[in-house]
Amino acid sequence: MASPADVEQKYTLITRNLQEVLGGDSIKAILTEGRRPKAYWGKTHLVGTAPTGRPHIGYFVPLTKIADFLRAGVEVKILLADVHAFLDNMKAPFDLVAHRAKYYEFVLRTVFISLGIPISKLIFVQGSDYQLSREYNLDNYRLCASVTEHDAKKAGAEVVKQIESPLLSGLLYPGLQALDEQYLGVDFQFGGVDQRKIFTFAELHLPRLGYAKRAHLMNPMVPGLAGGKMSSSDPNSKIDFLDPPEVVRKKIKFAFCEEGNITENGLLAFVKAVLIPISELRLERARGETVADESEGIVSETTRSQKPFADDDAPEGTVFTIKRNPKWGSSSHYKTYQELEDDFAEKKVHPSDLKVSVEGAIISLLEPIRSAFLASEEWQKVEKLAYPDPSAKPVQKKKKVRLCGRRVWCWCSYDFVNRRRCTTHHHRAKGRMSKATPKHPQTQPFLQKKPHLQSQEM
């Protein structure tokens, strides 16, 4: 039995900054028994036309929260959905997918190490480890024999694009994600609040198969740096974990950041969801608060000396500093996100100063990851295999650009299994769409707003 104070401390760490918790009592009960809760996070995408599909720094958002789980002693399983990835793009052979899974594992593990998070209870699982087994598939059939199309569609409404005639895989998805909880043997699943209907679907249907109902912890949705939902397919939004400083600067320069606009502001969102929590983690560590996991104390000197994203001369407890061009005054120091947001709303913080400050923080976050990559021959080898150099073959040459064929709502090649967006923005950004668009006059009204075209090898 754990002490009430200990339970409370761990539970607070597990659930802080979340938008919603379903079934929190079951987690408390596990903590009270002195057991280690087990969690699962599976929103990882392994496939896409290179160079999209690579993990980008938007992953810092869930990883920052997962860091809390690990520090609270939770066993965290990260599902690398290789089966889904393979299905998503049948042209991608299984071994390419395997390389990408390996690459993701390298990146995610290094992120935690660079932040000084204990990873002894971090487990990477590949979907193919169990999703093709006899038992799993029998359960999938059992689910399909009791779930109506209507219920499956409702469950996937937020994450599966609602077009007139979805693929069957989109209807299977909620059920498979529910079964994952059982087959990964976890106590709770973590995801964005966009997963809510899938989570409640699992809470309803797992018990009908005779399995336990799991708790569900939901992160708020965080827009990408470009202002929209962070996507690996939009190069303005996407900063790669391995981007060198000059590339980070260039990408941040393109980020949408309007003076006084706090609602569509990917930079502010990133400060709130990633930078300030990391600052807080560092402050806690500096105060010797290692919370729950015994191995957290054994962090390297380097990580111990990591400082919050604040100037050296900032007052104690500062979690973020806006560095200001001396022409316009001195730096501003914030102890909470709210203060920063208020200042930005009142136009006391200029977008260019916010950009410079976030840029510096991101560069310092990525530096140890890039160093680890450059120091690891194996990782470099995996990277080459997972994402072959697109400039090695002129992939765009001789390609036909066509609509993806779905008629309603949007023409993007939305991926129903992995919920990944198409490569549109990437192609547009490189100016390759312009010639092709006149071929599809019916798309013109949409192209003004959302040029969701798909480029495919024929």
Added chain:
Amino acid sequence: MASPADVEQKYTLITRNLQEVLGGDSIKAILTEGRRPKAYWGKTHLVGTAPTGRPHIGYFVPLTKIADFLRAGVEVKILLADVHAFLDNMKAPFDLVAHRAKYYEFVLRTVFISLGIPISKLIFVQGSDYQLSREYNLDNYRLCASVTEHDAKKAGAEVVKQIESPLLSGLLYPGLQALDEQYLGVDFQFGGVDQRKIFTFAELHLPRLGYAKRAHLMNPMVPGLAGGKMSSSDPNSKIDFLDPPEVVRKKIKFAFCEEGNITENGLLAFVKAVLIPISELRLERARGETVADESEGIVSETTRSQKPFADDDAPEGTVFTIKRNPKWGSSSHYKTYQELEDDFAEKKVHPSDLKVSVEGAIISLLEPIRSAFLASEEWQKVEKLAYPDPSAKPVQKKKKVRLCGRRVWCWCSYDFVNRRRCTTHHHRAKGRMSKATPKHPQTQPFLQKKPHLQSQEM
């Protein structure tokens, strides 16, 4: 290489009496190469509340056609869909389903033996032998990632009841049946013409997965003895393979057979689809025409001496005799079905005479099957395990009768996986519905016509 005449003879035998053949050329090509075509038939139902679900003599219709395949040297795989059966009724444990599969195998094998059909190339396969394998399931996912809900629904339109919100299993069914062709390694699939859309779905989608397109041979639809589609759940329609003569007589007495009505006439349909083809088989054998399969010659003296369903004094070539009550004249002998149908349409054949004649033929068909059952301790044991005596426990007592919960079209518990109808008629026939119906006033208009209610243990 086979001779053109041999190819033609076998091909004619394989395709005769069918309503439609898709891809016949591929079968001819196989025969020309001197190879043995491989076929698959899978429309077998293993589950249902006892005593429904037992194979009934409606099975003679496909079996009579399968007899042609076997005689032409085709390797025939009969799929006992145990996985689907298990899913259909999750209350039925896997071992009950296994007993039923065994029971079906006993019955079907005995039918062929009793007709003197070579069975060395008859193979029984259980769905669980391959339908839960890694490869099969990966292919299922691949299919689901390329098939739209719309296409799956269209494919199942004839065999899956079209209700507002079908179960996911109903949408999966066409794809699974397509994969069966690949995993059973067959050259063609045989089924009723109601399977046409499922067959064309398979022809479209298997090549997309990189697999060969198979041929499809379709039997016409044959109404049950009661006049409707033959169903194992309607006791007036269903004659069990093991029914003793007095039960057969009673059931035939209840069959709908209106003077001069040739369109809704289950008895005439049975004569056409089963009795006359068997008569023809016996005539062919008497003439020494053993067609293709070398083992067909080695039939027992008993089967060799089997005669067509005609009086001893009938003219040579008679395939069916209508025995007439001497009060009303002498027997009529027919050399083709058409002659019989014409006479019935012109009211030259009275329903009671048709009934007596069909009754006699059925009793003689079932006699060797019943004898084999009574002689086999193992079969009797399997029968007890597969269909436990319903009178052993008063199943209706303390049961609640309720609507199955689907709101549109019909309230029956239509089984989307095995395409089996509910047990309604059975319950109605035993007069058990009458008390329950007033509880569901909204069903009254339907109950006049189709009292599709479901009885379930709560």
